[in-house]
Amino acid sequence: MKEFELKYGCNPNQKPARIFAENGELPVRVLNGRPGYINFLDALNGWQLVSEIKKATGYAAATSFKHVSPTSAAIGKPLSESLKRACFVEDVAGLDTSPIACAYARARGTDRMSSFGDWIALSDECDEVAASIIKREVSDGIIAPAFTPQALEILKQKRKGNYNIVQIDPDYRPSPIERKTVFGVTFEQGRNDLSINAELLTNVVTKNTLLPEEKTLDMIIALITLKYTQSNSVCFAFDGQAIGVGAGQQSRIHCTRLAAAKADNWFLRQNEKVLSLPFRSDLSRPDMNNVIDLYLSEEESEFLLADGTWQNYFTHRPAPLSKEEKRAILGAVRGVTVASDAFFPFSDNLERAHRSGVDYVVQPGGSVRDDDVIATADKYGMVMVFDGVRLFHH
Secondary structure (H helix, E strand, O other): OOEEEEOOOOOOOOOOEEEEOOOOOOOEEEEEOOOOHHHHHHHHHHHHHHHHHHHHHOOOEEEEEEOOEEEEEEEOOOOOHHHHHHOOOOOOOOHHHOHHHHHHHHHHHHOHHHHOOEEEEEOOOEOHHHHHHHHOOOEEEEEEOOEOHHHHHHHOOHHHHOOEEEEEOOOOOOOOEEEEEEOOEEEEEEOOOOOOOHHHHOOEOOOOOOOOHHHHHHHHHHHHHHHOOOOOEEEEEEOOEEEEEEEOOOOHHHHHHHHHHHHHHHHHHOOHHHHOOOEOOOOOHHHHHHHHHHHHOOOOHHHHOOOOOHHHOEOOOOOOOOHHHHHHHHHOOOOEEEEEOOOOOOOHHHHHHHOOOEEEEEEOOOOOOHHHHHHHHHHOOOEEEEOOOOOOOO
């Protein structure tokens, strides 16, 4: 396939639209559906993300993309029973035997509000277990290097047979020079083919220099996630997955606050009060996601649990999760990693990150206030690495 005609571009009024290869053929095959302009942006960025994580870590990887930024990325580590329940996959047969399914269950389950209607990218062949998870989620499409016959049959049943399924050639290598046109002006730059691995993480600038292997892994996952996230961006990671992504904010502290709030919700979702919410049997999965978000919100939970409202969602009125309970849950969290696509210009970013359990930091360094930021990291006993690499993505 040398070109593929799209229904329209970013918006319905933007016609004509297509993707095409200037030389040779496209590296993708559309196996089902008719992906759109933004779909392909998500697919190609998502594929780069997961293939780089697979190359850097050796683990199967998955990402859930939405509007050209990842909601999360994860490797195929097994899920605990509480995490299975939080990700709505406790009933999935064969999950523990499928690394790629575990990776997607984690990625989809991290920020379920943002993942609604996502584009999926898998580093490895999509198997029947992964397809069974994807089948019941609201999703726009998937890109993977291969699909088992059973997985393909399951996915083709989605969206009345119109689910977007794209296969990519895993051996494809793009030109080292990339171009795009804005307002009739062509931009050209070298492709960002920087390899992110443990070799970038040797410059520890804090008094605490103890960087365990599993935290090195989290740093790598967070940095590769940022490499394909709209800047400015900050990523929180824990246990082999991105648990909070703050993307596209003009102020870095706003990135940090957004990512931290998402990470906090990820931990709170695994609390037994949340896992045991008495949902009505007729409530859909998207509705349950929305209700959990309201339940965890200090502004909205009172409205949700008011008489005349809670009856729409629950079989009986659940007890609220109080501010004190939330503080106790989050106060026990430790060992989280935070990464930034550019330097932290002020120590307020680390102050906020500390309240979300951050003990490990990776950032480029290079700010005139580096000494202040290092001092704040030392105050909390954090391990901070200066990787010397900026990862802006636009």
